[in-house]
Amino acid sequence: MGAAGVQQGWDEEVDLLVFGAGAAGMTTALVADHEGLEVLLCEKTGAVGGITSTSGGTTWVPGTALSVEAGVPDRLEDARRFLQSVVGARGGDDAREAFLQSGPQAIEELAHISEVKFFAATAHPDYVNGPGSAWGGRALVPVPFDARVLGKDFARVRPPRKEFMGLGGMMVARSDLNALLTPFASVANFRRTIAVVGRYALDRLRFARGTQLVMGNALAARLYYSLRKRNVEVRFDTPLVELVREGERVTGAVVATPGGARRRIGARRGAVLATGGITRHPALRNQLFPAGARELSLAPQTHTGDGVDRARQVGARVEDGGDSPGLWMPCSILRAPGGDASADSVWPHIILDRAKPGLIAVNRRGERFVNESNSYHDFVMGMLRDARGGNESGPNVPAHLIVDAAFIREYGLGLLMPGRSAARIARFERLGYLVKGSTLAELAAKLQVNAAGLARTVEAYNRAAADGKDPAFHRGSSPMSRFNGDARQQPNPCLRPIGAGPYYAVTVWPADLACSAGLSGTANGEVTDSAGRVIEGLFACGNDLASIFRGTYPGPGTTLGPAIVFGWRIAKHVTQRGTQAARSVPPGVKVCA
Helix, strand or coil, X not given: CCHHHHHCCCCEEEEEEEECCCHHHHHHHHHHHHCCCCEEEECCCCCECHHHCCCCCCEECXXXXXXXXXXXXXXXXXXXXHHHHHHCCCCCHHHHHHHHHHHHHHHHHHHHHCCCCEEECCCCCCCCCCCCCCCCCCEEEECCEEHHHHHHHHHHECCCCHHHEECCCEECCHHHHHHHHCCCCCHHHHHHHHHHHHHHHHHCCCCCCCCEECHHHHHHHHHHHHHHHCCCEEECCCCEEEEEEECCEEEEEEEECCCCCEEEEEEEEEEEECCCCCCXXXXXXXXXXXXXXXXXXXXXXXCCCHHHHHHHHCCECEECCCCCCEEEEEEEEECCHHHCHHHCEEEECCCCCXXXXXXXXXXXXXXXXXXXXXXXXXHHHHHHCCCCCCCCCCCCCCEEEEEEHHHHHHHCECCECCCCCHHHHHHHHHCCCCEEECCHHHXXXXXXCCHHHHHHHHHHHHHHHCCCCCCCCCCCCCHHHHHHCCCCCCCCCCCCCCCCCCEEEXXXXXXXXXXXXEECECCCCEEEECCCCEEEEEXXXXXXXXXXXXXXXXXXXXXXXXXXXXXXXXXXXXXXXXXXXXXXXXXXXXXXX
């Protein structure tokens, strides 16, 4: 600690002080260290990863060299046209352009300086169909990670959602799912099942869960392993208490130590907020979120909006998120015995059931209200459409996914995996998760939906589905919906009539998976105040920064992509600003536009 730090009353001083060890914060710290800065990463909890660890991990970054390597080359001009068609005149043009320009370089540099590795999915379509949309190449998938290299520090990686682990702690890659669900269908399936389960059994001799990591857990572990290799300090159980602002500049912060003491840390180049966004901030959640979507969140319980809250205290502005303050996922809930909500099992309905043929979603009127094969975000936007403006009794919240017995056997439904086990079906019925009706009228009565409306809906749906058509909501009309359907079902992979009873249903609720609302900022992640002025020395990325897509959801991974890219941009900007100062270059010159 230098003399200036002593004079200012700091307990210690670093170049860059980062709060939050999710993908955004860890990327910022990693790149800043590579640039030669002295970095301290403070994490509120005892583990890295945040919501990254529990996510699918797909990272949406257009125009990378990885798309060329995968044989699905993507052009930035196409992505630019696509985003213009999706986001339109909602604002944020400069930040989106910065994201497009920096994305390929950020991904390439991370691959060179760290263990953060992706591959481009050859088939993972954008979520919205429009000019410049892509079938593959933009969705980057984290390479699976062998967490045994972390040793005892593997315990520092937040586990994925329990619903996404088999046998009490085994992650399963999507490519292995079919083999594990049908191990006796072929010799290849059986061998693959033995290999996956055998590896897991060996892992449990040493670790609390399996070490073969995929999805967001692999990404979080790769970032953490890279930080360890570079000896970047991650200080756990060290929440942000207060930002220190002197004049026009944030010069440091006060943190709480694991023992409960307060410590003042100076930040010569700046402080970076990447604490997970406003998802569980009680006041902002009630202020910004529609009433029908306030009860359920997929964010960790510790994501209480600390970074956004502390930034507001020093004058920062919060944006409402544009079209929507949250980014949404429809979820069904298996309630835990005794009413302990923390022990509930929450299942995100991502791709495994909603787009498959023979499923409809209905509201309390028994009517369809949305294209069921839309992206999870757009599906919930349909749920909330009538529930906005504080109207808690909107007819689409909750909604019910309705299928016949054949659908259950082929595709499963929510937590119920595919199969013919009557005992397993009956168990989910007893637990109240799965609702069964011998007739549509009986099902409607149990769900408390309008029976006549449900009968009319199924009749109309079946009549159109028999021809592979959906004039009401155009299901199966987009590449993404057809991709998630069942190619064996022709002419429309997302449509077939609902057959004779018995009928089954699960109830789904809106849950936020991330925020669109957040701190107002520049294309370099500099936080701004209510007048649009930069608060010097204060930066934000990840969910703490308002979404560059303004409440829309263009494709898979459109939260993680900007989180990583803007973390990279902040580190580069801070470094180059420091170089400017050292060379006496006049302040205000853009160096990372």
